Amino acid sequence: MDELLLRELTPAVIGILVRRGLDFATAEDAVQEALLQATLSWPDRSPADPKGWLVTVAWRKFLDARRAEVARRERELKAEIEPPPGPPASADDTLQVFFLCAHPSLTPASAVALTLRAVGGLTTRQIAQAYLVPEATMAQRISRAKRTVSGVRFESPGDLATVLRVLYLVFNEGYSGDVDLAAEAIRLARQVVSITDDEETAGLLALMLLHHARRRARIRPDGSLVPLAEQNRSLWDTHMIAEGVDLLQRVLQRDRLGEYQAQAAIAALHADAPRVEETDWVQIVGWYDELLRITDSPVVALNRAVAVGEADGAPAGLAALAEVDPKLPRHTAASAYLHEKAGDLERAARLYADAAQAAPNLAERDHLTRQAARLNQRLR
Amino acid sequence: MAKYLLLKHYRGAPEAVNSVPMDQWTPEEITNHVQYMTDFASRLEGTGEYVDGQALAPEGTFVRYDGEGRPPVTDGPFAETKDLIAGWMVIDVDSYDRAVELAGELSAAPGAGGKPIHEWLELRPFLSAPPTVTE
Numbered sequence: 350m351d352e353l354l355l356r357e358l359t360p361a362v363i364g365i366l367v368r369r370g371l372d373f374a375t376a377e378d379a380v381q382e383a384l385l386q387a388t389l390s391w392p393d394r395s396p397a398d399p400k401g402w403l404v405t406v407a408w409r410k411f412l413d414a415r416r417a418e419v420a421r422r423e424r425e426l427k428a429e430i431e432p433p434p435g436p437p438a439s440a441d442d443t444l445q446v447f448f449l450c451a452h453p454s455l456t457p458a459s460a461v462a463l464t465l466r467a468v469g470g471l472t473t474r475q476i477a478q479a480y481l482v483p484e485a486t487m488a489q490r491i492s493r494a495k496r497t498v499s500g501v502r503f504e505s506p507g508d509l510a511t512v513l514r515v516l517y518l519v520f521n522e523g524y525s526g527d528v529d530l531a532a533e534a535i536r537l538a539r540q541v542v543s544i545t546d547d548e549e550t551a552g553l554l555a556l557m558l559l560h561h562a563r564r565r566a567r568i569r570p571d572g573s574l575v576p577l578a579e580q581n582r583s584l585w586d587t588h589m590i591a592e593g594v595d596l597l598q599r600v601l602q603r604d605r606l607g608e609y610q611a612q613a614a615i616a617a618l619h620a621d622a623p624r625v626e627e628t629d630w631v632q633i634v635g636w637y638d639e640l641l642r643i644t645d646s647p648v649v650a651l652n653r654a655v656a657v658g659e660a661d662g663a664p665a666g667l668a669a670l671a672e673v674d675p676k677l678p679r680h681t682a683a684s685a686y687l688h689e690k691a692g693d694l695e696r697a698a699r700l701y702a703d704a705a706q707a708a709p710n711l712a713e714r715d716h717l718t719r720q721a722a723r724l725n726q727r728l729r
Numbered sequence: 730m731a732k733y734l735l736l737k738h739y740r741g742a743p744e745a746v747n748s749v750p751m752d753q754w755t756p757e758e759i760t761n762h763v764q765y766m767t768d769f770a771s772r773l774e775g776t777g778e779y780v781d782g783q784a785l786a787p788e789g790t791f792v793r794y795d796g797e798g799r800p801p802v803t804d805g806p807f808a809e810t811k812d813l814i815a816g817w818m819v820i821d822v823d824s825y826d827r828a829v830e831l832a833g834e835l836s837a838a839p840g841a842g843g844k845p846i847h848e849w850l851e852l853r854p855f856l857s858a859p860p861t862v863t864e
Binding site: 520 | 730732774775776777778779780781821822823854856857858859860861862863864
């Protein structure tokens, strides 16, 4: 039984049922039931036409649910077992399901949850575990999200940018539980790339591949983080890097730059350096300039200051950092790094300790604490 | 999304506006207070923001290791301990502002005279998972 194939088909099957007259929420419920049925009925091999099988079973699940409802009201329903003929599934319908799940009326958390269920084909329990909340809470979050978009017409034009933001969130912000959210985000981004012709979508996929390629080098078996400069680059996945670089080069040629392409370009330059000393920091600063121009984001300005420190020396980096709001998360960590680079070890040690206090996650806090401890040892 | 801990203190928080101790409320006032807390939790379950909530007994014991082959040493409770946690609620929300809004609502739970307690709740962010993209 090919679980991935099943999940891959989820949005298309929802799209078909919606075309056949079901509302989105009902279609989504029916397809989720059909997915469960498939995991039970396809133990060894899939049917010849998995999509057709899912459509038929989902339709039956819908009829069963409606019959149960009607039976409660002691009425009989005469309905066909087979779904009525509808227009064939199209890539557009799959994309519409993506749009609906990332609709701007949803909060980011709701959009993430709905996307993972209705296009990712994950169960509520899996999504709840991935985000460390009770299943009942996640179920409510998903059903509220479905209610929120219930008034949206299925054919309404959607905004690809909202879909990309949701996929970026899935990739970037999740716990590493049983469900590999980063891999899931890559799978979904591939699906969007296959049905659209958009530079930023390809840029996002490239960005994800280039970062995912470093995963084995980035996290030690005990869960602690290895900074880029200290990573064992032979652990990087060169196939994934090649795919990301290829994809990125193809879309950059089209000269329609966006934030994901620029971020991917930075990741590609890191991936391109066989040793950290060979990193092309001048080019990286150039891409940060582009990224800053596109996003005007203070976080980008902060990362740019660190890159300037590498390209033009610590004093230049500190000067660039002085232009960035000191209240920004990780500002102190960047300052510590640049001060150490400038040779001011005492100040750097103090700043690392302060940065550890303000770290937003345990892995970063431990890393920053170790940096402070390392410098304090040297200062003894 | 971010998880926050809402901490309720028996002692140690600044004084509430309506600070009449619970044992001097009327039974109805207590019922109404408990109902408010239960309703608040179910409402958060409904919005998909509830993670956990527990109450703690006021008296606890301090425990520490006392060396190989020896039983742990216990001590306390210490009557003079300044900070005493009464219970917590964990929420999973979209923003800090939303967390503050919810803590404000919880602090409005009715107390003596049916009036809001205006109790101080402590709001603490959880350390999250590290992001994948850092450069």
